[in-house]
Structures are given as structure tokens and as C-alpha cells.
Amino acid sequence: MRLLVTVLAFLALGATPAIAAADVTATATVAAVDVTAMPVVQRDLALAQTFWQVEQPTLAAPCPTEQVMVQPMTDGFGDNGVIVPAADVWAGTVVGQCTIYVSPAMWVAAILGDRGDQYSVCIAFAHEYGHTLGLADTETIPMMGASDWSRRDDPLCAQLVYGWRGSSHPDHEWLAANHLARFHFRGLLIRRAHRS
Numbered sequence: 518m519r520l521l522v523t524v525l526a527f528l529a530l531g532a533t534p535a536i537a538a539a540d541v542t543a544t545a546t547v548a549a550v551d552v553t554a555m556p557v558v559q560r561d562l563a564l565a566q567t568f569w570q571v572e573q574p575t576l577a578a579p580c581p582t583e584q585v586m587v588q589p590m591t592d593g594f595g596d597n598g599v600i601v602p603a604a605d606v607w608a609g610t611v612v613g614q615c616t617i618y619v620s621p622a623m624w625v626a627a628i629l630g631d632r633g634d635q636y637s638v639c640i641a642f643a644h645e646y647g648h649t650l651g652l653a654d655t656e657t658i659p660m661m662g663a664s665d666w667s668r669r670d671d672p673l674c675a676q677l678v679y680g681w682r683g684s685s686h687p688d689h690e691w692l693a694a695n696h697l698a699r700f701h702f703r704g705l706l707i708r709r710a711h712r713s
């Protein structure tokens with residue numbers, strides 16, 4: 518069984534976790550940390566759930582909730598068997614299972630990153646959530662492409678990070694069509710009313 522990972526790589530499930538070399542103050546073994554309850558995780562998972570309810574409404578996660586664990590990634594295998602260093606692996610999920618493994622680097626981006634980082638984290642959760650729904654990496658579903666992040670577009674992530682004004686026209690159309698557009702009016706956050 519293989520863990521499908523974001524960005525470039527596949528990880529062997531059950532492989533010995535690498536120890537973060539730069540973390541000299543850490544103990545010799547680095548345990549996984551359950552961050553499921555963290556607000557940023559719950560927020561991005563909720564957006565991912567909504568995204569897939571729109572995109573693939575017939576799919577259902579096999580577990581009632583997703584678990585998110587932060588742990589060091591290991592080197593993996595990318596396209597054509599090329600070794601991908603652990604540092605390039607952001608996250609991984611076994612298809613059809615409900616635990617999303619997040620690298621320490623992605624976690625730092627999630628809690629300390631700038632807007633670009635937050636958008637990438639949100640997109641990564643959407644991608645990993647797709648794996649929990651049973652989707653493999655595939656170029657036929659843009660969000661599930663293995664390595665080409667430019668094709669991964671989640672209007673909900675764009676709206677979250679960049680706001681309505683900072684989102685693209687296609688994002689606006691998607692959000693409006695699915696009654697998910699939100700905009701600010703004199704400081705009040707309003708969910709756009711649907712009257713048709």
C-alpha cells in the first residue's frame with residue numbers, strides 16, 4: 518500500500534520516519550503530532566469537504582472525520598522512479614483512508630506562512646481530502662494532478678485567502694453558481710443571497 522503524497526512524491530507506508538535534521542533540540546525520535554483539532558486544520562478541511570461536495574457529489578469519505586497528523590516525511594519516489602527528497606514532500610494520504618499526514622514544513626506554512634503559503638496549504642488539504650474520498654493522483658481531475666499545482670484551483674481557498682476581490686473571474690463564477698460567494702459590505706461578512 519502506498520501513501521500518495523503531494524507535490525512530487527510517493528511515500529512507502531510504514532517506512533521509518535526520517536528525523537528532521539535541522540531540529541537539533543528535538544529528541545532522537547520524532548513522534549507524530551495530532552493537529553486535527555487546530556482551527557486552521559478544521560477550517561481547511563471544511564472547505565475541502567465543500568469543494569468535493571460540489572465537484573464529486575457522489576463520493577463519500579469512508580470515515581466520519583479526517584485525522585491530520587504532523588510528522589516528518591521520508592524520501593519518496595516521483596515520476597519515473599526519481600528519488601524525491603523528504604524536504605520536497607509536503608503531505609501524504611493513503612487512498613481511501615482518513616489520516617492525512619502533513620510534513621513539519623507544511624505545518625510551519627500553515628501557521629506562520631504568508632498568503633501564498635496559506636493558499637498552498639488550503640490547496641494541499643483539498644488534494645489530500647480527495648485521496649480520503651478514494652481518488653488517486655490523476656491528471657484527469659485537475660485538483661488531483663500529482664505535481665502540477667498550477668492546475669489545482671479551489672475557489673474556496675482563493676476566497677478564503679485573497680478575498681472576493683482577489684479571486685479570479687472563473688473563481689467568482691464557480692462560487693456564485695454554487696451559492697458560496699461571500700463578500701464584505703461595510704465590514705459585515707455576508708453570504709450572498711440566492712434568489713432564483
Ligand SMILES: [Zn+2]
Nearest residue numbers: 521522523654
Ligand atoms: Zn496526491
